[in-house]
Amino acid sequence: MNRLWCLFFSVAAILAVVFFYIGPSMGWWFPGVAASPLGQQIDDLFYLILAITGVTFIGVHLVLGYILWKFGEVPGKKSLYQHGSHTLEVVWSIVPAGILLFIALYQMDVWAAYRMKSRFDQDAMANPVAEVTARQFEWRIRYPAPGKVLQDTPQADDLYTVNDLHTPAGKPVVIKLRSEDVLHSFFLPHLRVKQDAVPGLVIPVWFHANEPKVYDLVCAELCGWGHYKMRGQLTAQSQVDFDAYMQKLQQSQNDDGYREAAAE
Numbered sequence: 001m002n003r004l005w006c007l008f009f010s011v012a013a014i015l016a017v018v019f020f021y022i023g024p025s026m027g028w029w030f031p032g033v034a035a036s037p038l039g040q041q042i043d044d045l046f047y048l049i050l051a052i053t054g055v056t057f058i059g060v061h062l063v064l065g066y067i068l069w070k071f072g073e074v075p076g077k078k079s080l081y082q083h084g085s086h087t088l089e090v091v092w093s094i095v096p097a098g099i100l101l102f103i104a105l106y107q108m109d110v111w112a113a114y115r116m117k118s119r120f121d122q123d124a125m126a127n128p129v130a131e132v133t134a135r136q137f138e139w140r141i142r143y144p145a146p147g148k149v150l151q152d153t154p155q156a157d158d159l160y161t162v163n164d165l166h167t168p169a170g171k172p173v174v175i176k177l178r179s180e181d182v183l184h185s186f187f188l189p190h191l192r193v194k195q196d197a198v199p200g201l202v203i204p205v206w207f208h209a210n211e212p213k214v215y216d217l218v219c220a221e222l223c224g225w226g227h228y229k230m231r232g233q234l235t236a237q238s239q240v241d242f243d244a245y246m247q248k249l250q251q252s253q254n255d256d257g258y259r260e261a262a263a264e
């Protein structure tokens, strides 16, 4: 039995090497390469923490396996109890505390860039591209009419889409996030952007898509029975294409009276 557990812990350590250290090069951990400048830094932080926890995990399992092998039950042999080691306890408290402190300090720049510096991006903050309202189970998107600035309350000439967010690529943009009912989470996995949508709050979300492309937009908060189908897409496009899209949207909504229906 001891040998079985010894094998179990050793195999876990070997599997961990495969998943933790070969996985990243096989692209198992993230959906593709980060598609935003900050996303790359977030990935680097993730891999650093994975390396630290991975080494610890593998070390602990190898030691466990070895101890079970070496000191497993022997018929007739008595256990030996001792009070413990004060020095060891101090060491295994201080080392993890030191590692946590290092991570806390090391990640501060990325956290500040994501949460704080973005708030001072005057240009993007003054001109939010759209208001995104999460509700069970869809993303409602409200754009200002071309040439106008997004207002806090809906305007007569606003433009609407559902589950289909367009933004310019290659520069920082801001959307205003709200929720109409319960907690949702606005998640752009390729851009490494995730922000809770909280009823009663309007939260600016700042992101920067590197290149024109279509990305997934999903809800990352279990928000009800239809959570699984609460998905849309983000189309990041060149400024010229974005402007053309807005013109087309305005035209189509003028034509079919869609705006009144969508605004309800």
Ligand SMILES: [Cu+2]
Pocket: 134, 135, 137, 183, 184, 185, 219, 220, 221, 222, 223, 227, 230
């Ligand atoms: Cu949701």
